[in-house]
Amino acid sequence: FLAISAVAQSSINLPHLQKQGSTSQLIVSGKPFLMLGGELGNSSASDMEYMKPIWPKLQQMHVNTVLAPIYWELLEPQEGKFDFTLVDELVKDARQHQIKLVLLWFGSWKNSMSCYVPAWVKTDTKRFPRVQTKAGKAVEILTPFGKNSLDADIKAFSALMRHIRETDERQQTVIMIQVENEIGMLPEARDHSALANTAFDQPVPKSLIQHLQTNKAALAPAVRSAWQTNGAKTSGNWEAVFGKSLSTDEIFIAWHLAQYANRVTEAGKGIYPIPMFVNAALNRPNVKPGDYPSGGPLPxxxxxxxxxxxxxxxxxxxxxxxxxxxxxxxxxxxxxxxxIPEIRFEPANAARVFYAIGHYDAMGFSPFSIESTDKPAEGPIAKSYHVLTQLSPTILAHQGKGVMNGMLFDKKMAIDTVHLGGYTFICKHDYTLGWSPKAKEDEWPTTGGLIIQTGPNDFTIAGSGIVITCLSDQPQTPNAGILQLDEGHYVDGKWKPGRRLNGDQDHQGRHIRIPVGDYGIQ
Ligand code: N0T
Known part of the structure; x- marks a missing residue:
């Protein structure tokens, strides 16, 4: 009995997700944690010497979480012989720089392909069969119907999770796991190998049929349309239930990719249950299944x-x-x-991160190839992360409660309204003021911010390139104005006001403004 309760006790303290109001937060060491992240370029974490100059850069960028690949081919170069050297060094270096890790399991699949499987898997296509096209051509993708492949992936991933548990359960530098990377099927909507064709002829699983029936009204577009146009059948093989189409091919392969990822995840969580997720390469409108990585975790x-x-x-x-x-x-x-585990590294991210956190209660944000900058400290993302680092406790305390919102502007979408606490905030791009010489330019930089109601008449605003006016929604007090406006920053979670912003800075009481180029908190 004692042993059991000790295990239960310790697993409660592992990183986990916890509901707060309408959202979920990542809890690390018992406290909510906002991931101001960055994902490393694919090959950077295969050499810790190469990483040496990168760590200080990440610190200068105020990155608190690094998304780093774990490469199956380097973890298990020979079947059953695991080499944890890289993992250990990665964790050690991350700790030394006070940075948390989200590990990306580059296992069976990476951007649809199977380039990270070890050589002993790559060269044994009998034991580890590949996807085939309709014409019978093999593709460099492990078929999700390969039982040996699944077992081998599970073994390797389990070894990794066991090692993380043994070496990191106390310090918890590793806070989350991405299972595989951008799973999806190419160059056709589904696998046409013999194994796949047999599975395609099997009945659609009961659990899926039941879900279709109980969620009729809320099904995702492609699922609803395939199922309903085909008469909403409740039994039969994949074509009987969803009809004959590329959509059906995609639904079928999605199910089997999902089941495979689920088995890997289940095995990992059975050993060390920290949050695990998958990422998707997004499709584009009017592109048909097979022309984009199909069957991935797409909306x-x-x-x-x-x-x-x-x-x-x-x-x-x-x-x-x-x-x-x-x-x-x-x-x-x-x-x-x-x-958001990946977003192309570009200046607009410095605005988007405010919007993602303010409007969507995002748990984290992470530009891809975060090390690819020569000016880490002066880059826009560093400035936003610096502001967000200070604001994290305030943001986390208010997430999911309907008292926070975000804004994101460019020249085409330069205005938005936010309703909070009996006020309407008219939020705009800084250049709508018109008196900035740059306002005449064709391109406006993407700008953004967030606003949090911290008291009945108190609001915290942060961001860059925004200007805000405020109206009253309360009939008994039809006019609202700025009583007091301070800029400032947080030191150890405590607000330290700086300048009192009045006169020209608040347009004689008319607006709140953080000009383009400034990143601040007011
Ligand atoms: C991403 C990254 C890395 C014009 C691309 C995005 C990362 C993977 N794949 O650098 O490979 O490991 O997750 C693919 C989307 C490309 C779309 C191009 C649109």
């Missing part, structure tokens, strides 16, 4: 992943596409908190 087939991989904590978008809001809307659901 138009999200039900398949939710039912097929229930042990995953959430699914996440990787941003190399436009339409930031569109995708964030789709990935923010009661059963799916938002985390």
């Amino acid at each position: 138009h087939i999200i039900d398949i992943w939710k039912v097929g991989a229930p042990t995953l904590d959430f699914l996440s978008p990787d941003f190399y596409n436009p339409d930031f809001n569109y995708w964030n809307d789709l990935y923010s659901r009661p059963d799916n908190p938002l985390f």
Whole structure:
């Protein structure tokens, strides 16, 4: 009895997700944690010498979490012989720089392909069969129907998680795991190997049918349309239930990819249950399955992943596409908190991170190839992260409670309204003021911020390139104005006011402004 309760006790203190109001937070060492992250370029973490100059850069950027690959081919170069040297050094160096780690399991799949499987897997296509095209051509992708592949992946991933448990359970430098990377099927919507064709002819699993029936109204678009246009059948093989189409091919392969990822996740969590997720290469409108990595954890087939991989904590978008809001809307659901593990590293991220956190209660944000900058300290993301580091406790205390919101502007979308605490805040791009000489330019930089109601009439605003006016929504006091406006910063979580901003700085009481180029808290 004692032994059992000791285990239960210790697993409660592991990194985990916890509901707060309408959202979920990542809890690390008993406290909510906001991941101001960065993902390393694919090959950087394969050589800790190469990493040496990168760590101080990350610190200068105020990155508190690094997303770093663990490469199956280097972890298990010979079958059953594990080499944890790289993992150990990675964890040691991260600790030395007070940085947390999200490990990316580059196992069976990485950007659809199977390039990170060890040589002994790559060269034994009998034991570890590949996906095939309709024409019978083998693709450098392990088929999800290969039982030996799944077993081998599970063995390696389990060894990794056991090692993390043994070496990191106390310090908890590793706070989350990404299982595989951008899983998806190419160059056709599904696998056409013999194994796959047999599975395609099997009945659609009961659990999925049940989900379709109980969630009729709320199904993801591609799932709903395939199922309903085909008569909402409740039994039969994949084509009988979903019809004959590329959509059906994608739904089918998604299910089996999800099941495979689920088995890997389940095995890992059985050993060391910290949060685990998958990431998606987003598709583009009007591109057909097979022309993008199909069957991945994508919104138009999200039900398949939710039912097929229930042990995953959430699914996440990787941003190399436009339409930031569109995708964030789709990935923010009661059963799916938002985390952005990858976004192309560009200046606009410094604004987007405020919006992701303020508007979507994002758990974290992480530009890709974060080390690829020569000016870590002066870059815009460093400035935003510096502000967000100070604000983290305030943000975390107010997440999920309906008292925080975000804003994101460019020239086309230069205005937004936020309703908070009986006030309407009219929020705009700084250049709408018109008196900045740059306001006449064709391109405006992307700007953004967030606003938190911290008391009945108290608001904290942070960001860059924004200007805000305020109206009263309260009939008994129809006019609202600025009573007191201070800029400042936080030292050890305590607000230290700096200048009192009045006169020109608040346009004689008319607005709150953080000009383009400034990153601040008011
Ligand atoms: C990402 C990264 C890395 C014009 C690409 C994005 C990372 C992987 N894949 O550098 O490979 O490991 O997760 C693929 C999306 C490309 C879309 C290009 C649109």
